[in-house]
Amino acid sequence: MSKNDTRYKILIAAADIVQTDGILDLTLEAAAEKAGVSKGGLLYHFPSKDALIEGMVEFLMKNYAESIKMGAEQDLSQTGKWTRAFIKETFLQSTSNRSMDAGLMAAAAINPNLLKPVQDAYEEWQNHIEHDGLDPILATVLRLAVDGLWFSEIFGLAPLEDNRRKLVLERLIQLTQDNEE
Amino acid sequence: MSKNDTRYKILIAAADIVQTDGILDLTLEAAAEKAGVSKGGLLYHFPSKDALIEGMVEFLMKNYAESIKMGAEQDLSQTGKWTRAFIKETFLQSTSNRSMDAGLMAAAAINPNLLKPVQDAYEEWQNHIEHDGLDPILATVLRLAVDGLWFSEIFGLAPLEDNRRKLVLERLIQLTQDNEE
DNA sequence: GACAAAAAACCGTCTAGACGGTACAGTAAA
DNA sequence: TTTACTGTACCGTCTAGACGGTTTTTTGTC
Structure with a gap:
């Protein structure tokens, strides 16, 4: 799994959440989970919201x-x-x-x-x-x-x-x- | 102060907050304060966000x-x-x-x-x-x-x-x- | 129109949980 | 040895909503 693949997966997951549940449900944890990545992993790629x-x-x-x-x-x-x-x-x-x-x-x-x-x-x-x-x-x-x-x-x-x-x-x-x- | 006046004041205050500070700053407390009403008062008129x-x-x-x-x-x-x-x-x-x-x-x-x-x-x-x-x-x-x-x-x-x-x-x-x- | 009872309008505190972010020790692969 | 993570524990802050209490207004009764 390359760096870009994971990044991409996170971005898609985040977009998905916003689209279906609304902006307020876009949390770091939710995005990480949906992307199949740990919260630490997400923060490795995106150090802040x-x-x-x-x-x-x-x-x-x-x-x-x-x-x-x-x-x-x-x-x-x-x-x-x-x-x-x-x-x-x-x-x-x-x-x-x-x-x-x-x-x-x-x-x-x-x-x-x-x-x-x-x-x-x-x-x-x-x-x-x-x-x-x-x-x-x-x-x-x-x-x-x-x-x-x-x-x-x-x-x-x-x-x-x-x-x-x-x-x-x-x-x-x-x-x-x-x-x- | 009639019921409708207070309701109106709260709505204006809420719109004001969204407009100037952004959606994320629209909290019940903030709206109440800006409207000159207590949080309980706001919740009386609007029982939830x-x-x-x-x-x-x-x-x-x-x-x-x-x-x-x-x-x-x-x-x-x-x-x-x-x-x-x-x-x-x-x-x-x-x-x-x-x-x-x-x-x-x-x-x-x-x-x-x-x-x-x-x-x-x-x-x-x-x-x-x-x-x-x-x-x-x-x-x-x-x-x-x-x-x-x-x-x-x-x-x-x-x-x-x-x-x-x-x-x-x-x-x-x-x-x-x-x-x- | 006086007055008590009841309902409506409103106050302010408290709590439980969520969230962003930090820290860090460990792991697996390249 | 570096890169790319996992996993957990934790902190400080914020917030929705519950709740019990208080004031104001309305209503019914005499």
Whole structure:
């Protein structure tokens, strides 16, 4: 069992707890037990609870940020490529990878400072989106709609059923294609 | 001091704590002290912490739901009135009344079941918005954008600066006015 | 409208348990 | 010999909730 395997197992376990039982049930002991590691073992990898949350946030941001960048680079059309990448990747992530939410919520609850990396990433994306060859207000609306979808799924606030979700995605993409500045 | 006054004071105090110090600092004692009530007094009104959160959620939903309904009723144009009311009221609430966030976050953190009333209200609004005389996909996009704005402000994820925020609001409203089904 | 009884509103202390974190001795593998 | 743990014991602090007591308000009765 390599160092990274155990770390990974702990992060997944922690995300799982947040997701199913709520933030308040995320304790070091509970996370350790769920990961099949002793409390000492957990503290070996994450010397404090803040460090654990930090790890969760890092973990969630890593793939996400890279995917968006890659999506933008591979887009054949220059106009609106960042906005499209952001839309597509968020739609994808929020179906497949619910542990995203867990890290975010845990950080917000336990230590808002830990949200910094997410905030920084968003600033960058927002900047790209505003200078994407689209009408910046429209581009911003699209970005917000994507976040709204995520939000609605985190909190279960009238989340869209599958078909509608797909139609919304298509519409958002379409709106990036015929609204040049 | 009537029963309702004290209840109200406790709810405000609790929302205040969540808002300024974070969810984890919301304890019964802290809420009681801030409300100028003893812990026993607080427990008289809210027999458990869950009950307190429940009260917060109820409180936040009451005005919000009523405002949206009123906004829709007073709208001179039939087409898109619910969507417009939802947009306007959420923009307003999320500038003026941060206790929305507090209740929501507290519930999500402490006991996700307590989100039920919010979820129910959202189901209703989503239903209105989808049958508002607008293209339902567009209407849904607008709704999501509004939620996204709220979300971005709660977590500080590239929140819009004042002027852009205003322009986005105007654009959203405008989109409800020239997109009949 | 005086007054007692009852109910409602509220106080403040106490307790049992949980939690984050420390310390440390030991183990198994690389 | 270092890395990656296990396991246990422990400490200080915090907190939800219980509880018994006290004040204030309401209600019924004359």
